[in-house]
Amino acid sequence: MKKFSCGFEVTKEVIGGKWKGLVLYFLMNGPRRTSELKRIIPNITQKMLIQTLRELEASGLVTRKMYNQVPPKVEYSSTELGKSLKPILQELCQWGSHYAEQEYAEGEYEIVQSEQLKLG
Amino acid sequence: MKKFSCGFEVTKEVIGGKWKGLVLYFLMNGPRRTSELKRIIPNITQKMLIQTLRELEASGLVTRKMYNQVPPKVEYSSTELGKSLKPILQELCQWGSHYAEQEYAEGEYEIVQSEQLKLG
DNA sequence: CCGCATCCCCTCGGATACTG
DNA sequence: CAGTATCCGAGGGGATGCGG
Numbered sequence: 001m002k003k004f005s006c007g008f009e010v011t012k013e014v015i016g017g018k019w020k021g022l023v024l025y026f027l028m029n030g031p032r033r034t035s036e037l038k039r040i041i042p043n044i045t046q047k048m049l050i051q052t053l054r055e056l057e058a059s060g061l062v063t064r065k066m067y068n069q070v071p072p073k074v075e076y077s078s079t080e081l082g083k084s085l086k087p088i089l090q091e092l093c094q095w096g097s098h099y100a101e102q103e104y105a106e107g108e109y110e111i112v113q114s115e116q117l118k119l120g
Numbered sequence: 121m122k123k124f125s126c127g128f129e130v131t132k133e134v135i136g137g138k139w140k141g142l143v144l145y146f147l148m149n150g151p152r153r154t155s156e157l158k159r160i161i162p163n164i165t166q167k168m169l170i171q172t173l174r175e176l177e178a179s180g181l182v183t184r185k186m187y188n189q190v191p192p193k194v195e196y197s198s199t200e201l202g203k204s205l206k207p208i209l210q211e212l213c214q215w216g217s218h219y220a221e222q223e224y225a226e227g228e229y230e231i232v233q234s235e236q237l238k239l240g
Numbered sequence: 241c242c243g244c245a246t247c248c249c250c251t252c253g254g255a256t257a258c259t260g
Numbered sequence: 261c262a263g264t265a266t267c268c269g270a271g272g273g274g275a276t277g278c279g280g
Binding site: 241248251258 | 261262263264265266267268269270271272273274275276277278279280
């Protein structure tokens with residue numbers, strides 16, 4: 001059992017790491033196929049995508065549905081528990097976007113948002 | 121200039137890492153002395169505390185005030201920008217606390233909250 | 241009391257190649 | 261298309277000791 005002194009640390013354990021929050025974010029609007037996620041999320045590697053999804057699954061935030069067909073098809077969805085993070089993820093996203101536009105932060109960070117990245 | 125595809129990543133850049141969110145969290149209710157933070161935050165080392173504070177300072181979330189006296193006294197405070205994260209940090213904390221109590225998560229995570237950790 | 245400098249471990253995550 | 265197996269480098273972060 002891992003011990004923490006604050007719920008904040010637990011949340012970080014669950015959606016921390018380089019990709020977990022982002023992947024969960026893109027499952028908020030419905031199921032996505034593996035290849036779809038791979039295409040949507042810039043720069044994520046196959047390995048990290050799968051690993052990240054496994055971790056989210058283990059945490060109960062994501063479910064995996066496999067279709068027995070050729071070629072293979074797998075869909076990932078956010079659970080209700082995962083969806084309960086939607087407002088928080090959106091706020092984190094908005095805060096970051098706003099921050100990047102601050103005078104002193106400008107020139108530091110740039111957000112290059114592709115069409116597919118937008119959360120409806 | 122660092123490029124991101126989503127504001128979420130920017131926020132993670134600013135309050136990510138092992139300690140940044142937590143330290144900022146404990147500055148929400150007013151200025152704290154270095155030694156105070158060191159005492160309040162379990163397990164953080166001197167090095168990481170200072171390093172974390174420097175990074176938060178560089179991001180404009182924290183200010184440092186030094187009193188020229190012997191023995192030395194330094195106080196850190198959250199800026200307005202830092203305080204704008206308060207609701208989000210609280211939500212992250214609450215979500216984590218709630219998550220840790222879920223049936224399947226129980227036995228995985230435990231939150232041991234000292235008196236001093238409570239955010240008023 | 242406050243902070244810096246070293247040294248160094250070790251984990252995270254990237255590249256690549258391979259299977260069903 | 262979906263996933264696994266290795267290999268490996270960078271760097272985050274811990275321990276310790278020194279200085280104002």
